[in-house]
Amino acid sequence: NAGVTQTPKFQVLKTGQSMTLQCAQDMNHNSMYWYRQDPGMGLRLIYYSASEGTTDKGEVPNGYNVSRLNKREFSLRLESAAPSQTSVYFCASSENKGTSGQPQHFGDGTRLSIL
Amino acid sequence: AQSVTQPDIHITVSEGASLELRCNYSYGATPYLFWYVQSPGQGLQLLLKYFSGDTLVQGIKGFEAEFKRSQSSFNLRKPSVHWSDAAEYFCAVHASGGSYIPTFGRGTSLIVHP
Numbered sequence: 001n002a003g004v005t006q007t008p009k010f011q012v013l014k015t016g017q018s019m020t021l022q023c024a025q026d027m028n029h030n031s032m033y034w035y036r037q038d039p040g041m042g043l044r045l046i047y048y049s050a051s052e053g054t055t056d057k058g059e060v061p062n063g064y065n066v067s068r069l070n071k072r073e074f075s076l077r078l079e080s081a082a083p084s085q086t087s088v089y090f091c092a093s094s095e096n097k098g099t100s101g102q103p104q105h106f107g108d109g110t111r112l113s114i115l
Numbered sequence: 116a117q118s119v120t121q122p123d124i125h126i127t128v129s130e131g132a133s134l135e136l137r138c139n140y141s142y143g144a145t146p147y148l149f150w151y152v153q154s155p156g157q158g159l160q161l162l163l164k165y166f167s168g169d170t171l172v173q174g175i176k177g178f179e180a181e182f183k184r185s186q187s188s189f190n191l192r193k194p195s196v197h198w199s200d201a202a203e204y205f206c207a208v209h210a211s212g213g214s215y216i217p218t219f220g221r222g223t224s225l226i227v228h229p
Contacts, residue, residue, distance in 0.1 A: 004158070031215050040124075042205070042221035043159075050215050058216070090158055094215070101147030101166060101209040104217065106158030 006107035021076040023091030032074035036087040117142040121220035136191040138206030147209035148189040201227040
C-alpha cells in the first residue's frame with residue numbers, strides 16, 4: 001500500500017505565485033489533515049477535514065485554502081505565496097468514525113521554498 | 116484544551132546506552148497518547164499508542180512507553196539505542212471526548228554517538 005502520497009516533493013516559488021499541493025490516501029480514512037513544520041515550532045495544523053464534504057480551519061489557516069475533492073484526496077492551495085510560507089508541508093489521514101484517538105498516517109512531505 | 120510538553124529539545128546518547136524521552140500532558144480526563152518518530156526527510160511514523168488498560172505499552176523498533184496518570188506523563192524508553200534511532204520524536208495527545216485533532220509536542224531530537 002502506498003499510504004499517504006504527497007506531490008510534489010519539492011517546489012520553489014516566487015513571491016505572489018500560486019500553487020496547489022496534492023495529497024491522496026488509499027486507506028479509506030475519513031479524516032485528513034494539512035500541517036506545516038518549521039524548525040523549533042513542531043507541527044502546526046493548517047486545515048483539516050473530519051469527513052468527506054467538510055473542512056475546518058486549524059491553528060494557522062491564513063494564506064491557505066483547501067479542497068476535499070473526494071474521500072481519497074485533500075489539496076492545499078497557496079493563492080499568493082509569501083516567504084513566510086516557506087516550510088515543509090505534511091498531509092496526514094486517520095480513521096475516525098465517531099470516536100477520537102485514532103493514530104495519524106503521514107506522507108513524506110512537500111518541501112516548499114518561496115523566494 | 117489539552118497541551119503537550121516535551122522538555123528536552125535535544126538528547127544525546129551513546130550507541131548501546133538506554134534512552135528515556137520525556138512527555139508531559141495536560142488534559143482533564145484520560146487522554147489517548149501517542150509517540151511518533153520522524154527520520155530525516157520523511158513523515159512521522161507511529162511508534163506506539165496508549166488508549167486504556169495496561170499502562171506499559173510496547174511499540175515498534177523495541178520502544179516502550181509508560182503512562183503515569185499521577186505525573187501526567189507518557190515517557191518513551193528504549194533499553195539499548197542503535198545508531199539508526201537518531202531521529203526526531205514527537206509525543207501527541209488526543210482528547211477522549213470526540214476531537215479528531217491531536218495536539219503535538221514540539222519534538223525531541225535524538226543524537227546517537229558511536
